[in-house]
Amino acid sequence: MAEKKETISMIAVLINLVLSAAKIAVGILSRSASVIAEGIHSGMDIITSVISFFGIKLAKKPVDKKHPYGHYKSEVIAGFLITIVLFLTSLWIIYGGITDFFTVKEIQVTYLTLGVMAASAVINELMARIKIHYGKNYESMALIADGQHSRIDVFVSAGVFAGLFLVRYWAHIDSLIAIAIGVYILIRSFFLGRETTDSLLDVTAGEEFEEKVRKLVEKEGIRLSGIRTQKLGPKVFAELKVELDPKLKVDQASKITKKLQQKLTGSLPELQYTVIQISTHDIKEEYYKPPIGEGFTWRGRMGGKALGPRGQCVCAECGKAAPHKRGVPCTSMKCPECGSRMKRENNS
Ligand SMILES: [Zn+2]
Ligand SMILES: [Zn+2]
Incomplete structure (x- = not known):
């Protein structure tokens, strides 16, 4: 199944490659700064995907003499490299947008320009769905987060598409949208930098946060036998181990943890990914709350899929x-x- 995960990453890279080239080409043809910026943005996403694709490969390699801690560090270095590339690209796009704003020019929007941008929005939405679907199936946070990113890109493409209709009334809207895309990439580079630093330091969410979780679990009358948290930039991941009355049916146990999870995400907004292991019932409930849009729950088996059907x-x-x-x-x-x-x- 790891192969499938990589296949999806590879397909996403190829699709983005085509989209990126098409957007840059029609952007130049129609002299639209926003379409070109959006094409560069897709190009940046390719670099991010390729690095995370190789990241998956490296993480799979076993520990050896030269890499006593596994190949985790190379992912971190890759993370810093992307951060720098994203940062420089964003400055370049913003600078280009500002210069463009003061240049008198005529943007030529054709059906081809509109068609490419519409296709970009639709394809990104499809990719978001596929990535989130398989991310859930294979319990891959990286794939789910990538799908969430594609979903944001739908809005970026749609924004550029809408802008192409407005340039008729005010040509400068085009450079403003290009600047907005630059700012979006700039913000992403900051978040990525923080996430990379946090994962390098392997920081927890802190004693104070864990204490809050403990209190909330206690309030629900549930016994907490273990807690593990991790901070990644502004996000927090938490893994809880709880014990329930073994006489409870799985559905009842699941209902109780569902309520707990709602309490947790309701009172702790930074909590983005929660895993509740019910050790008495041998199941785990996972919950992911994206920064935009609705969250979703799914059920996994304790100990992952490695136990197989012969457990x-x-x-x-x-x-x-x-x-x-x-x-x-x-x-x-x-x-x-x-x-x-x-x-x-x-x-x-
Ligand atoms: Zn993107
Ligand atoms: Zn016996």
Whole structure:
């Protein structure tokens, strides 16, 4: 499945390559600074995607003598490189936009210009959906975040598209939109820089934040047996381990954690990605709240997909094994031999 993740990244790169070239070409033909800026923006996205594509590859390589901590560091260096490239490009686009603003020129909007920009918006929306869909399936935060980025790009393309209709009334709107795209890339470069620094330092969200989470969990009457947080720029990821009454059905347990998750994201706006592991029920609920738009939940299995469908329950007393039924926690099963409580194999 890792291959599929990379295939999606590669397809996204190729599509952006075509979009970028098409936008720069029609932008030059119609002398539109905003269309050219949008083409450069897509070009920047290619660099980001390529680096994250190689990042995936590097992360998969095992630890060796030269890289005792794995290949994590190369991703961080790549992150800093993209930050610098994004920063310089944004300054260049903003500078170009300002110069353009004071130049008298006539923008020639053709059906081709409009068609390319409309296609750009539609294709970005499709890519956003595909990336988020597979990101959820393969539990890849990188892919989900990338999909979220594509969704923002839909608005950028749509903005340029709308601007092309307005240049008839006020030609300067074109350079203003180009400047706005430059500012958008500038902001992204700052966020990326902060995220890279945070991931390099591997910082948690802090004792104060974790204490707030503990209080909220307590208020819901849920037992918290573990918490892990990570700060990435303005975002916070949290992983909670909770224990519920083992007699509860999976759906009931899920309802309780869903309510908890809503309380958490409601009171802690910086919390973007929450994983709640219900150790008594062998399931985990994941929740992602994007900066724009609605969040979504999905259910994973504890220990990831590595356990496979052959996971089984074993008796703690006599060692008798029984197949694990999905959705039925091992802890609620009685041993067929001696009647004592069963446990999940390799995972208790
Ligand atoms: Zn973009
Ligand atoms: Zn037994």
